[in-house]
Amino acid sequence: MAATSSFAKSVTLHDVAREAGVSLITASRALSNPDVVSKATIERVRRAVEVTGYVPNLLAGGLKSKRSMTVAALVPVISVPQFLPTVQLLTEELDRAGYQLILGQTGYDRARESALLDAMVSRRVDGIVMAGLMNTERAVERLRRLRIPVVETWDLTDRPVDMLVGFSHVKVGSAVAGFFLGRGWRRLAIATADDQRGAQRREGFISTVGRDVPTAVVGAPSTVRSGRQALAELLARDPAIEAIYCSSDALAEGVLIEARARGIDVPGRLAVCGFGDADFAAHLEPSLTTVRIDGAQIGRRAAQMIVARCHGQPVDERIVDVGFGIVERASTGG
Amino acid sequence: MAATSSFAKSVTLHDVAREAGVSLITASRALSNPDVVSKATIERVRRAVEVTGYVPNLLAGGLKSKRSMTVAALVPVISVPQFLPTVQLLTEELDRAGYQLILGQTGYDRARESALLDAMVSRRVDGIVMAGLMNTERAVERLRRLRIPVVETWDLTDRPVDMLVGFSHVKVGSAVAGFFLGRGWRRLAIATADDQRGAQRREGFISTVGRDVPTAVVGAPSTVRSGRQALAELLARDPAIEAIYCSSDALAEGVLIEARARGIDVPGRLAVCGFGDADFAAHLEPSLTTVRIDGAQIGRRAAQMIVARCHGQPVDERIVDVGFGIVERASTGG
DNA sequence: CTGTTAGCGCATTCAC
DNA sequence: GTGAATGCGCTAACAG
Numbered sequence: 221m222a223a224t225s226s227f228a229k230s231v232t233l234h235d236v237a238r239e240a241g242v243s244l245i246t247a248s249r250a251l252s253n254p255d256v257v258s259k260a261t262i263e264r265v266r267r268a269v270e271v272t273g274y275v276p277n278l279l280a281g282g283l284k285s286k287r288s289m290t291v292a293a294l295v296p297v298i299s300v301p302q303f304l305p306t307v308q309l310l311t312e313e314l315d316r317a318g319y320q321l322i323l324g325q326t327g328y329d330r331a332r333e334s335a336l337l338d339a340m341v342s343r344r345v346d347g348i349v350m351a352g353l354m355n356t357e358r359a360v361e362r363l364r365r366l367r368i369p370v371v372e373t374w375d376l377t378d379r380p381v382d383m384l385v386g387f388s389h390v391k392v393g394s395a396v397a398g399f400f401l402g403r404g405w406r407r408l409a410i411a412t413a414d415d416q417r418g419a420q421r422r423e424g425f426i427s428t429v430g431r432d433v434p435t436a437v438v439g440a441p442s443t444v445r446s447g448r449q450a451l452a453e454l455l456a457r458d459p460a461i462e463a464i465y466c467s468s469d470a471l472a473e474g475v476l477i478e479a480r481a482r483g484i485d486v487p488g489r490l491a492v493c494g495f496g497d498a499d500f501a502a503h504l505e506p507s508l509t510t511v512r513i514d515g516a517q518i519g520r521r522a523a524q525m526i527v528a529r530c531h532g533q534p535v536d537e538r539i540v541d542v543g544f545g546i547v548e549r550a551s552t553g554g
Numbered sequence: 555m556a557a558t559s560s561f562a563k564s565v566t567l568h569d570v571a572r573e574a575g576v577s578l579i580t581a582s583r584a585l586s587n588p589d590v591v592s593k594a595t596i597e598r599v600r601r602a603v604e605v606t607g608y609v610p611n612l613l614a615g616g617l618k619s620k621r622s623m624t625v626a627a628l629v630p631v632i633s634v635p636q637f638l639p640t641v642q643l644l645t646e647e648l649d650r651a652g653y654q655l656i657l658g659q660t661g662y663d664r665a666r667e668s669a670l671l672d673a674m675v676s677r678r679v680d681g682i683v684m685a686g687l688m689n690t691e692r693a694v695e696r697l698r699r700l701r702i703p704v705v706e707t708w709d710l711t712d713r714p715v716d717m718l719v720g721f722s723h724v725k726v727g728s729a730v731a732g733f734f735l736g737r738g739w740r741r742l743a744i745a746t747a748d749d750q751r752g753a754q755r756r757e758g759f760i761s762t763v764g765r766d767v768p769t770a771v772v773g774a775p776s777t778v779r780s781g782r783q784a785l786a787e788l789l790a791r792d793p794a795i796e797a798i799y800c801s802s803d804a805l806a807e808g809v810l811i812e813a814r815a816r817g818i819d820v821p822g823r824l825a826v827c828g829f830g831d832a833d834f835a836a837h838l839e840p841s842l843t844t845v846r847i848d849g850a851q852i853g854r855r856a857a858q859m860i861v862a863r864c865h866g867q868p869v870d871e872r873i874v875d876v877g878f879g880i881v882e883r884a885s886t887g888g
Numbered sequence: 889c890t891g892t893t894a895g896c897g898c899a900t901t902c903a904c
Numbered sequence: 905g906t907g908a909a910t911g912c913g914c915t916a917a918c919a920g
Binding site for chain 2: 896897898899900
């Protein structure tokens with residue numbers, strides 16, 4: 221009775237409808253909007269799908285409905301650990317709503333960011349989530365005109381392209397400086413990667429300290445290796461440094477390791493603070509004081525905002541500041 | 555003269571063609587196949603694109619041409635550091651060929667893997683790259699029938715679904731066991747995550763040792779924290795353990811930290827070997843002996859195989875074994 | 889609850 | 905080199 225397709229000619233909804241003895245549109249509704257179809261019909265269509273081995277074509281549906289059910293996520297490179305929980309939750313949360321995530325890597329490069337955004341628009345993504353703020357003015361214009369929902373993340377500004385879930389890096393820098401000063405440390409230093417957000421944290425740090433501080437700048441993304449080098453560099457500049465703020469936990473771990481290798485006691489002689497609260501931070505020796513950001517929360521909120529917009533719901537809170545916290549551990553003494 | 559569209563009605567190739575005073579198809583060719591169109595026409599079309607703010611619709615093109623210019627990548631969860639270089643290079647290499655990557659997370663769950671594969675097929679991805687082997691027989695059948703290029707990675711088998719770039723985890727386990735035995739260590743132990751590939755390495759390890767060894771099993775993905783616990787557990791079982799093989803570098807770092815906390819000298823009293831050669835491995839104290847896999851290479855090759863297939867080129871080497879190497883460092887003494 | 893009529897925006901035939 | 909017709913597979917409208 222049923223002809224299991226064995227040929228390349230792919231099975232379409234048309235075939236399903238014929239097999240089920242209903243019209244094309246009824247088959248369509250049975251699958252995507254079952255509430256308006258009778259139980260019996262749904263069952264017959266379901267069976268016809270089984271028999272024919274039908275796989276819906278979302279491209280075709282999207283062409284008509286103008287919804288691709290995809291969302292773009294742009295990160296500098298996927299291997300930056302900071303953004304991982306965000307990407308993870310973003311993907312999970314979107315998946316629950318039937319959306320798939322298209323990943324783009326800008327490589328810290330504006331031209332690539334712009335080109336990627338073009339590619340994503342060409343794919344008619346229903347939304348875009350950026351790690352960081354959007355850098356390309358030209359792209360911003362286009363996205364605004366096309367009314368594509370955009371969520372910028374991991375940063376803060378008064379004038380986001382559209383929506384935003386993040387926090388102030390300047391305030392993070394200020395908070396860490398305040399924390400150090402509160403402990404009575406005066407000879408402060410910074411080890412930071414050469415990216416935009418690290419620079420902002422440095423700014424906040426310095427403005428709270430009230431003067432410039434010795435700074436070791438390493439290439440992004442920062443690593444344990446660059447942390448070791450950074451400490452060496454800072455000590456060469458001022459052997460009496462009392463506290464170092466690092467722009468990532470990996471960098472901070474490098475500083476801890478180099479300190480031990482040099483016989484410098486942490487926190488006895490040197491205090492160290494990281495950024496990110498990586499899973500290993502609590503388990504280093506000494507355990508690492510660091511700045512905690514809820515990256516998973518950022519991903520979840522961003523997904524929810526995009527999905528809400530796609531469902532035509534207004535997003536009341538367009539700018540969400542998730543804040544941050546300083547997690548005090550052994551590396552800043554007690 | 556030119557009407558810059560300011561309304562929601564999106565600009566189509568039709569509008570571009572009118573603006574340029576050519577037919578629809580000529581405009582299409584000018585953009586996607588310029589070799590067949592005169593220089594002058596190309597220029598006029600190019601200008602019309604500017605004026606109208608046209609953005610091509612890949613969904614529409616894909617519907618007709620049956621090529622979506624997307625490739626799916628399925629990982630357990632994106633935050634598993636091992637797969638990061640693979641995903642990074644995969645994304646980069648695909649992007650160079652005009653393909654975008656759609657990310658899926660199986661969450662170590664077969665049902666989700668199967669559902670995700672369905673979703674990807676619905677999106678008419680032109681290829682699929684799996685981290686690990688495919689677990690779902692049902693999905694395999696379907697993919698074979700649809701002739702979608704599939705590359706399984708980070709593992710090895712005689713009968714891949716389609717193509718494969720990976721290495722033998724059993725051999726890795728064997729090699730590490732052989733390495734330990736060669737140093738004269740006899741009281742061996744394993745700390746491993748409870749995933750499939752870790753289990754295979756354990757198998758290889760044990761078969762080379764010739765008898766079972768104390769094993770601490772931790773949840774996947776493994777962490778520094780679980781490494782500390784694992785060492786505690788293993789020492790409780792046998793305080794005289796001489797060498798431990800860990801299923802990840804994070805786990806190994808946890809072991810190193812716990813060892814130091816307990817005053818156990820590494821490598822003096824205990825040797826430790828990790829897996830993955832994470833960037834921090836070389837910079838720990840003591841530096842970590844580990845198994846190095848070229849994850850970037852895996853991603854690059856996988857992308858090339860998929861793209862070749864999409865271009866209709868035959869892939870001669872369907873199974874690529876990228877091998878592995880043991881990187882000897884201080885944690886296994888000298 | 890179900891069906892008919894029209895396209896979505898583009899690329900693949902064919903003609904010229 | 906360029907153009908006219910046709911349809912990819914599906915869903916939004918409207919009718920019944």
